[in-house]
Amino acid sequence: MRFLKPFFYMLIFLIVFLSSGYLTINILLKRQTNVICPDVRGKTVEEAKRLLEKSGLSLIVSRYERRNDVPLNHITVQKPEANISTRLGRTVMVIVSEGPELIPLPVLEGKSIANAEEILREKNIQISKIIYAPHQMAGKVIAQMPKGGEDVIKGKGITLLVGTEENKYYIMPETKDMTTRDLTEEMNNKNIKYNLNYILNEQISAKINIIASIPPRTIFKNDKEIEIKVLTGG
Numbered sequence: 001m002r003f004l005k006p007f008f009y010m011l012i013f014l015i016v017f018l019s020s021g022y023l024t025i026n027i028l029l030k031r032q033t034n035v036i037c038p039d040v041r042g043k044t045v046e047e048a049k050r051l052l053e054k055s056g057l058s059l060i061v062s063r064y065e066r067r068n069d070v071p072l073n074h075i076t077v078q079k080p081e082a083n084i085s086t087r088l089g090r091t092v093m094v095i096v097s098e099g100p101e102l103i104p105l106p107v108l109e110g111k112s113i114a115n116a117e118e119i120l121r122e123k124n125i126q127i128s129k130i131i132y133a134p135h136q137m138a139g140k141v142i143a144q145m146p147k148g149g150e151d152v153i154k155g156k157g158i159t160l161l162v163g164t165e166e167n168k169y170y171i172m173p174e175t176k177d178m179t180t181r182d183l184t185e186e187m188n189n190k191n192i193k194y195n196l197n198y199i200l201n202e203q204i205s206a207k208i209n210i211i212a213s214i215p216p217r218t219i220f221k222n223d224k225e226i227e228i229k230v231l232t233g234g
Contacts, residue, residue: 033056033087033088034085034086034087034088035055035056035057035085035086035087035088036055036083036084036085036086037055037057037078037080037081037082037083037084037085037086037090037092038051038052038054038055038057038082038083039078039082039083040052040059040075040078040082040092040094041075041076041077041078041082042070042074042075043074043075044073044074044075045059045061045073045075045094045096048075048078048092048094052092056088056089057086057088057089057090057091057092058089058090058091058092059091059092059094060091060092060093060094061094061095061096062093062094062095063095063096064095064096064097064098065095065096065097065098066097066098066099066100066101067097067098067099067100068100068101068153068154068155069100070097070099071097071099072097072098072099073096073097073099074096074097075094075095075096075097076094076095076096076097077094077095078092078093078094078095079092079093079094080092100153100154101153101154102151102152102153102154103123103124103125103151103152103153103154104149104150104151105125105144105146105147105148105149105150105151105152105158106119106120106123106148107148107149108120108141108144108148108160109141109142109143109144109148110137110140110141111140111141112139112140112141113130113139113140113141113160113162116141116160120158124154125152125157125158126155126156126157126158127157127158127159127160128156128157128158128159129157129159129160130159130160130162131159131160131161131162132161132162132163132164133161133162133163133164134163134164134165134166134167135163135164135166136163136166137163138163138164138165138166139162139163139164140162140163141160141161141162141163142161142162142163143160143161144158144159144160144161145158145159145161146158167221167222167223168221168222169219169220169221169222170190170192170219170220170222171217171218171219172212172214172215172216172217172218172219172220172226173186173216174216174217175210175211175212175216176210176216178210179208180196180208180210180230183210183228184196187226190222191222192222192226193222193223193224193225193226194225194226194227194228195225195226195227195228196228196230197227197228197229197230198230198232199229199230199231199232200232208230208231208232209230209231210228210229210230210231211228211229211231212226212227212228212229213226213227213228214226
């Protein structure tokens with residue numbers, strides 16, 4: 001019986017120790033304050049910090065990731081998750097977007113469209129649209145959107161404005177009282193293409209008659225070649 005007393009005392013001590021520990025943990029748990037974790041996804045780091053601090057929580061950035069669909073410095077993931085109960089004072093871990101990958105655009109103004117296409121192909125930049133407009137720099141890039149030197153999101157295209165020959169219109173002069181020399185000088189001064197043919201007709205008078213493929217006082221584009229027949233008599 002004397003040998004059982006130490007074991008009996010040890011058992012009582014163990015029961016008292018476990019009971020006190022249970023009561024202590026239970027009291028601490030009851031005193032612990034929980035809060036609802038705010039949703040900080042899609043917010044900037046600064047906005048998220050202010051929001052979490054209002055709820056008694058703190059923030060730590062665990063890592064950054066490249067995201068084309070989320071702007072720079074905006075939160076993509078949080079832990080603990082949003083709208084769940086969590087311990088007051090807990091630290092919320094977040095992943096932050098580095099933004100999309102940006103590619104600097106080359107300056108293409110003044111380059112031929114073929115050269116511009118080759119440069120963009122080497123840099124894996126797509127051409128989304130080519131707009132042609134009359135300009136003295138025909139066949140060359142006269143503008144680009146976005147501008148050269150700016151950054152464009154990888155995968156986004158660029159718009160090029162390319163010059164084409166300007167369309168000029170003229171009025172065919174009255175040839176009735178003009179000499180051949182006067183008519184050809186006017187054609188040359190206006191860079192009008194023409195084909196001049198002299199035709200001898202002994203049945204008409206010696207007076208020169210000029211016949212053009214476009215009637216007098218008719219509007220025409222400068223890309224047309226005018227057929228001019230000069231009839232001379234015998």
